[in-house]
Amino acid sequence: LPSRYKGTKESVWTEYIQMALDYKPLNLGQGFPDYPPPKYIMDALAKASNQSDYMLHQYTRGFGHPRLVAAIAKLYSKLIGREINAKTEVITTIGAYEALFSTIMGHTEVGDEVIIIEPFYDCYEPMVRYAGGIPKFVPLRLKEVSGRLPTSADWVLDKDELESAFNEKTKSIIINTPNNPLGKVFTEAELTHIANLCKKWNALCISDEVYEWIVYKPNKHIRIATLPGMWERTITIGSAGKTFNVTGWKMGWAYCPANLMKNLQMIHQNTVYTGVTPIQEATAIGFEIEVERLDSDECFFNQLPKELESKRDYMANMLVNAGMKPTIPEGGYFMLADWTPLESKIDLSGEKDMQKDYKFTKWMTKSIGLQGIPPSAFYGESHKNLGENFVRYCFIKKDENLQKANDILLKWK
Ligand code: PMP
Ligand code: GLN
Secondary structure, three states: OOHHHOOOOOOHHHHHHHHHHHHOOEEOOOOOOOOOOOHHHHHHHHHHHHOOOHHHHOOOOOOOOHHHHHHHHHHHHHHHOOOOOOOOOEEEEEHHHHHHHHHHHHHOOOOOEEEEEEOOOOOHHHHHHHOOOEEEEEEEEEOOOOOOOOEHHHEEEOHHHHHHHOOOOEEEEEEEOOOOOOOOOOOHHHHHHHHHHHHHOOOEEEEEOOOOOOEOOOOOOOOHHHOOOOHHHEEEEEEHHHHOOOHHHOEEEEEOOHHHHHHHHHHHHHHOOOOOHHHHHHHHHHHHHHHOOOOOOOOHHHHHHHHHHHHHHHHHHHHHHOOOEEEEOOEOOEEEEEOHHHHHHOOOOOOOOOOHHHHHHHHHHHHOOEEOEOHHHHOOHHHHHHOOOEEEEEOOOOHHHHHHHHHHHHHHO
């Protein structure tokens, strides 16, 4: 590898998806639904590829298919409470990954510092390094709780620790709400604190909101771009994969003021140039349907968290019964659980990894046929110990498969 990519290792996804293929465990690892997406979105894709408009099989506008950027601008204008310009303030990308990449590459100067809150979606760190930036990690820390299970709200930033991460070299902070892997939904007070520091240090806020619709009551998703003085400095990222249960579409977007968007456009035009036309057409159809019924129970965005809440509760119970200590997520479709109460019952000496959550998850895949993800992958090198006592499980799975996971755990126990 060229020296600027020094230190790049196989990611947790590369390793664990291969392991799932090799050992065929019940897969609660990678985040994707194992059941069909809503019918109207599959119909939308069929329509986008079958209809007589054969131009939908050709290149579309580079910064975003016109019908889709119009739909995205309409939706977020409503949600943000300001007019978003479809041409200059929205870009569509190959998944949220490319939106993150174009944002980070387009807004990081060599030597800039980028603050990343741990645990974080793992690609943030290599993207910042590839751009020549210096990641500065600030962890969420689990408070002591007694007499009940912890929730993701019990994982909090230390105010002083966060404040001391900012300085004149800070270019940006990356936040992720609802957070993967924790499920934490940042509160207005927490976001305001972050916003005030961004304003004080003239930093950008890169807000990964791919799970924006998956929030469990009474929690509320707050878009940091709506806080006072934040529209000007925020780039918000979304994903159709999470919005419509179609992770294989690799359809993402970002919205922000035109002057900030310029930098994303420059990276995008010379790396991928343009996105997949029929996928964008289908996503546009999906948004056009939903934007008309946002306040109704019929809206898929309102149905999704309801459907997932019972799966979340089932999983929490299952993990408690297996002897683990889950953190109940306020959003998203992942759950962290402390597995160390089981440590004395298992022999991890066959696994050679540095981190014990890697040992535990590999042992579990091979020995009892259940796959989870090791959360230390979501921490910077010096904080990996903060993730080691945990395992991440995904619960956007058929009830039948969650029951199978339950059976596997009970049988083993
Ligand atoms: N951000 C977060 C927090 C994620 O969990 C994911 C996972 N898919 C992504 C970004 C990337 O999304 P996409 O699949 O749309 O590239
Ligand atoms: N975002 C998903 C997860 O966290 C998928 C990750 C991936 O395949 N890169 O599981």
